Amino acid sequence: MGWPLRMFQEEGYYFVTSRCYQGRLLLRPSVEMNEVVGGVLARAVQQSAGSVRLHAFTFASNHFHLLVWARGAALASFMQYLRANLSRKVGRLVDWSGGFWERLVSFTQQNGLRLLEVGATRPICPSCAAAIEGAGAVPVTPLKVP
Known part of the structure; x- marks a missing residue:
């Protein structure tokens, strides 16, 4: 498989959308889901050490949107961390082991x-x-x- 498709600029604002595989409702809200999503999102921002700033976000049952400011290629590593950890932790929560995100x-x-x-x-x-x-x-x- 090739490299993930992504683009970046020197610094700027991005509107990011990521959808669950086949539009499946893997992110259905619950107390546990909200804690997992909030924790992973907060940790992703913290690990970016200021090179990614989260301005707004919304999570629906089968996708999410982020409004972020990012410097250089920091958005790629931020998204890699966010999506990998969401798929692992949410996958465990909803008993899903297959592919998690749409291409x-x-x-x-x-x-x-x-x-x-x-x-x-x-x-x-x-x-x-x-x-x-x-x-x-x-x-x-x-x-x-x-």
Whole structure:
């Protein structure tokens, strides 16, 4: 599998959305869920050491939105920590062991959306480029050199 699809700028604001696999209701609210989500989110912000600032967030049963300010590539490591820990801890809570988060290309194909261009912060593998092109988009990131 290639590198995760992501882009960043020197510093700025981002509106981030992440959806559960197949739109499943894995984040249904409960006292335990709220504690897990709040704890993981707080720890992710704390670990960013000021390079990511959380301005607003909302969690629904099958997705979440964040409004963050981030410096450089800090958003990528923040999201990696957040999504990995949410999937592990929430997965245990709701007894889910499969894939937890939706991927960009599969989401657009399943929902009748059209991708135009996809970029990443690092070179992508040929199979990722093929998946992007297969979705009707143009990969704007160079390919990894083998």
